[in-house]
Amino acid sequence: MATVAELEVRAGRRAELGLLTVAWSIIVLSRALVDYHADFLVLSTLGWYALGAAVLMVACHIILRRYAPQADPVLLPAVFALNGVGLAMIRRIDFAYAQYRGRDTDFGTAQIGWSIAGVVLAMVVILIIRDHRKLRRFTYTAGIVGLVLYLLPLVPGLGVEINGARIWISVLGRSLQPGEFAKIAMVVFFAGYLVTNRDTLALAGPKFLGLRFPRPRDMGPLLVVWAAALLLMVYERDLGASLLFFGIFLGMLYVATQRISWVITGLALFAVGAVAAGVIFPHVRARYDGWLHALDPEVYSSGTSYQLVGGLFGMASGGLFGTGLGEGRPDLVPYAESDFIIASLGEELGLTGLMAILALYLIIVQRAFRMSIGVRDGFGKLLAAGLGFALALQVFIVVGGVTRVIPLTGLTTPWLAYGGSSMLANWIVVGLLLRISDQARRSSQEVGP
């Protein structure tokens, strides 16, 4: 057995505290700007907001110091910053709705509640799950829970259809998107399943064009996931979740088996499914049309690309530096606070602001992959890579939809967009990643059995 040179990894809790201070400034200043521009600046309210954020951050910091001292120091501040920018933007959109639309919304306050709940949930995850490897025991439970969560909206009486997508369920008068939580459960399931079966999936199979392709009998799982993804697309009309679900599986399969042939097979399957869906189902075809011919007068006037083009107009009017918080017209795009928050941010913060936001996401994702490389157990590697890739893919699908890189789908932008389910689920991801990173950065001696 090779000897591994022990690297002294600095815990970085002090660095984290410094970064949290920066994130705190962003949170407080962005809200102050929004309030100031709306002539709504009340110093005492802002003071409570700033104090609340500080208390939450310090609490996180203390918990991490005590229960995950080696956890990644960059992750938490980056997520806090994104969350704060999202809160400010949503509050700004509330003001815009009130000013121009006569709509009395209070998404901003509700979102503060969801954010606090999210942070608390992340800390609960850290406190309860002391070792991420214990999650492997729940591999198949997670798989079943994930599938059930995905399928819940299809249950009559429970599922609610909003804007053509059946991805919500109604619980106690509140609508929830179970798909957001299903995403996490599926990553846990894939990690557990793949770490067990990776050898079979990786080694056997016929060679074709220099690539070793999987044996048909090993294709079972891939086909099941593919079918499930198509089901999502067709019955829940949720193109985004379907793409995300299948993409996560492919990414993790690749990490587990290191075989590009799996990815090619999977992408081919997905392409076939996507094209077939476009041919068979009119609502899918309409999505494609709205994407490819968004600016075409006929498509635009049919309303298919109205929202997308509205977002493009908004971002274009923002230009390089944006109109400034409070100076744009984000209210002109439907769902400016949720699905199109990226367009709203692009309009008021400009390309510069958008680049900064994307860079923050990239940092978070990159940290997740670093954990994957650093952690010693295969399950942890797959879990971290899976969570990181899920996050990256979700951002790509939603931002790519708004910026016309891919067809528009209805996914939420993690930590930015308005919505409780998404906020809670993504903070759980933060908790899990922090937990894994604590293990990844510990020296091997410290790692318990």
Place this chain on the structure above:
Amino acid sequence: MNEPARRLTVIVLLLFLALMGAASWIQVINADDLNQDPRNVRTLYREYGNFRGPIVVDGEAVVWSTPSDDSFNYQRTYADGPLFASASGFYSIVYGRSGLEQTENELLSGNADELFWTRLGNLFSGEQQQGAAVETTLKGSLQQVAAEQLGDRAGAVVALDPETGAILAMVTSPTYDPTVLASHDTGEVNSAYEELLAREDGPLINRAIGGDTYPPGSTFKLVVSAAALEAGYTPDTQLYAPQELELPGTTATIGNYGGEACAADGHMSLQDALRISCNTAFADLGMTLGWGVLERKAEAFGWGEPLDIPLPVTASRLPEDPNESQVAMSSIGQYDVRATPLQMAMVAAAIGNDGTLMTPYLVDTVRAPDLKVISTTEPEVMRESMTRADSDDLQDMMVEVVSNGSGRAAAISGVEVAGKTGTAETGRDTPPHAWFVSFAPAEDPVVALAVIVEESAGQTGSTGGSLAAPIAKAVMQEALRLDAEGDL
């Protein structure tokens, strides 16, 4: 599993690069196209959301913006809308802009480069962007008198300061009220605009400077006279003036107004020919001088050149390569000679200003919101239309027209008025247009103007002398009054 995880990181990086590329494309590279897309209401809202500067006449705003409670933030308001519509134009959320609202848009909206420092100041003080004030050269009372005089007859009046070229009055009739077009109720605006557009008398056309230009009729004889004087004629040079002049190469003849003879012996001086507006004499004179001479002189008065005052002015036209009989017809302002009322006012102004034609302009001063002057129009020489000596002769000849000729209706007691009548045929069956161009006082004019009343038949007189001259007289009197009070 570390190696594929690293590769996956690279893939993620590529995905994000695609997003950043797309965002750059939308927000910077392709942004102009998207911002100019007519479906993009944001550009509209942003422009309308700014505090737009006022348009000022006589130091008082006649067009300004007031805060409104809707998405547009501001409502454009027009005091005396119909009176100043010829200059201000309209500012509509549906049909865009016209007039000064259009040509001075960058300044009014505050987006002009000249306002950069003001904008920068606003940025730091947190104040809203404000547009500049555009002060026009118009005189409200002169505009008022001219409009009242025209009444509901179709036509136009343009008055210039001969020394500077400043446009003192620019009236077109019928006119419209920009207020209805500035409404934020799209339906209301649509129906009002459609109605204006459908009207046969064309209220949206600025007859003073554009639209269908008019045949200048006998007022063009001023240009022919100027050409003759330059060619060595004197006011006393005898011209051939038969009762009827045969047009070479045709069977048609040119007669005089009412078929009368100009002179008993068939000859008369240049001065007398202009005084009584003798057609046969000028037709013959034109043919004698030759088209080239006439064309050059007309161009010296501004024909053929489009102007921006800053409103775009249609270029007045001359016939191309006319034959002898066409030259004869052109010499009395018929055939293919066309002129805007502004062009005819420029002729009067150049003669009154000792032969120097000044470039006409409508915007005097532009002021930043802090009242600092951004730009002032300096009077500019456009052409030396004729020599000082020639213009002196022509001035005297025009004084004769008013004191003793066809333009007596424009005479003002105690003031020497120089003028010229015109009755322009528009076709065999359509009634003629009545013209009058003049300036006063003849020695050192404070105002030069052109009046046209369209298709004047059925109205008393129906010649330039009887119909247009009284309007000119009233406008000149008002100008003289303003001058006496030091307001001109």
